[in-house]
Amino acid sequence: MSNHYFAAMVQCSKDSISIHVDGDDEFIGRNTLKLFNCAYQTKKAGVIYSDYIKFAPPGYVHIGGT
Numbered sequence: 001m002s003n004h005y006f007a008a009m010v011q012c013s014k015d016s017i018s019i020h021v022d023g024d025d026e027f028i029g030r031n032t033l034k035l036f037n038c039a040y041q042t043k044k045a046g047v048i049y050s051d052y053i054k055f056a057p058p059g060y061v062h063i064g065g066t
Contacts, residue, residue: 035061
């Protein structure tokens with residue numbers, strides 16, 4: 001994890017966004033980053049993470065782990 005810390009704290013500016021995706025994981029669909037951005041903007045959080053994404057009608061999306 002030290003390489004992630006180095007990338008985030010040394011190589012990125014304060015207004016940068018850093019994303020970590022495990023090698024066995026993937027983004028699902030074209031709107032994945034939009035979902036994270038929505039959660040980030042809505043919660044005004046310094047960190048947004050997810051274990052899963054759950055879709056439930058009518059139009060409810062829950063990003064697990066946030």
